[in-house]
Amino acid sequence: MAWSLQALPELSEAQFEQWSKLLEERTGIQLASRQRPFLQTQIAMRMREVGYEDYGRYFDEVVSGEQSVMEWSRLVDQLVVKETSFFRHRPSIEYVRDLLQERINNQDLSRSFDVWSVGCATGEEPYSLAMVINDCFELAALDPYYGITATDISLLALGQARQGDYTVRKLEQLKPQERQRYFRETEGGHYRIDAALRDRLCFSQGNILQITDMPVAKMDVIFCQNLLVYFRRWRRRELLNAFVERLKPGGVLVIGLGEVVDWEHQYAQRVRDKNIQAYIRSRAD
Ligand SMILES: C[S@@+](CC[C@H](N)C(=O)[O-])C[C@H]1O[C@@H](n2cnc3c(N)ncnc32)[C@H](O)[C@@H]1O
Known part of the structure; x- marks a missing residue:
């Protein structure tokens, strides 16, 4: 089955900790454990786009790969909540x-x-x-x-x-x-x-x-x-x-x-x- 049609790989508790720690260190955004499905979906979507199947390998790419700065920036676009409106308050x-x-x-x-x-x-x-x-x-x-x-x-x-x-x-x-x-x-x-x-x-x-x-x-x-x-x-x-x-x-x-x-x-x-x-x-x- 093509990767794009496969179910999302499960983000383990340990992997959630690793990714959410990175997100908080770099952006200040703190995720609660109930947001694990959200984090999983967003990271997996980006992994799909760049052809990764493994959270650990992709983590290494984001932290120390050749394109790490660019890749982090793309991932952040996906992880932040950008909801807003004119005259919101x-x-x-x-x-x-x-x-x-x-x-x-x-x-x-x-x-x-x-x-x-x-x-x-x-x-x-x-x-x-x-x-x-x-x-x-x-x-x-x-x-x-x-x-x-x-x-x-x-x-x-x-x-x-x-x-x-x-x-x-x-x-x-x-x-x-x-x-x-x-x-x-x-x-x-x-x-x-x-x-x-x-x-x-x-x-x-x-x-x-x-x-x-x-x-x-x-x-x-x-x-x-x-x-x-x-x-x-x-x-x-x-x-x-x-x-x-x-x-x-x-x-x-x-x-x-x-x-x-x-x-x-x-x-x-x-x-x-x-x-x-x-x-x-x-x-x-
Ligand atoms: C929910 S939106 C709020 C937008 C607008 N201020 C409003 O109230 O409608 C939060 C914004 O904060 C940005 N953001 C999150 N972490 C940030 C950080 N560490 N530095 C700067 N902007 C950040 C996100 O990219 C997102 O666009």
């Missing part, structure tokens, strides 16, 4: 609108308004941020001076993000006026994000575990949702501390509601709004 995105609007009203804008979307997946999150920021500048008839850095570990996701091309289903979360303003229909029922908006975004690959190597300037907003949940609690706290370091005074860190419960920072104060989880960096420290 609208109150958090609207909070960024309110923050910028307040700064515009108080004439409290610095040279530029800099935003970092961490774990941006296929781009819906940073594009949603770009829409509200652009709205604010347009409303105030100001030259829109902002930049959004959007990083992710998955090259596949980033490729899609850069294209900014989405199916009509992907646009369901958007209000009609958002669709009209920021998308144009292309062939095959797809919608492409407005080029001017896309030019505001800089997508680049970045593993958040290597945050100290990331050349990101100080930010007005760091937006990180649905990524920390995959990490151990100590790692979440360490990353939050590192994010605070990268905020401008008065900058804000926005995470997913309930993603971290036991974290405090001497320079970060939680925003009093029970619908979001955001922290403001103190202006003087």
Whole structure:
């Protein structure tokens, strides 16, 4: 029987340990033992593509083979959860609108308004941020001076993000006026994000575990949702501390509601709004 038609080889407990340890060491993502079938399916699919039949041999290829860097990158594309949507958590995105609007009203804008979307997946999150920021500048008839850095570990996701091309289903979360303003229909029922908006975004690959190597300037907003949940609690706290370091005074860190419960920072104060989880960096420290 051809390999492609055979049943998936069983991933033993020991093999699951070996693979999940590698995944956590390299990405921070922690898998529970009930996720063994998921890991097995994803690894086996990739093994099929590259012609491996044995988890051990493929492990050696991924860790020390000639193409190990490339192969790891391809496998990661398959192992990470890239689920996302436009305005996935609208109150958090609207909070960024309110923050910028307040700064515009108080004439409290610095040279530029800099935003970092961490774990941006296929781009819906940073594009949603770009829409509200652009709205604010347009409303105030100001030259829109902002930049959004959007990083992710998955090259596949980033490729899609850069294209900014989405199916009509992907646009369901958007209000009609958002669709009209920021998308144009292309062939095959797809919608492409407005080029001017896309030019505001800089997508680049970045593993958040290597945050100290990331050349990101100080930010007005760091937006990180649905990524920390995959990490151990100590790692979440360490990353939050590192994010605070990268905020401008008065900058804000926005995470997913309930993603971290036991974290405090001497320079970060939680925003009093029970619908979001955001922290403001103190202006003087
Ligand atoms: C579930 S998606 C969340 C997307 C978006 N932030 C949202 O909330 O809709 C998680 C993203 O985090 C990325 N990711 C996972 N581990 C990462 C790491 N160590 N460094 C950077 N990105 C990572 C994945 O590739 C994936 O695109």
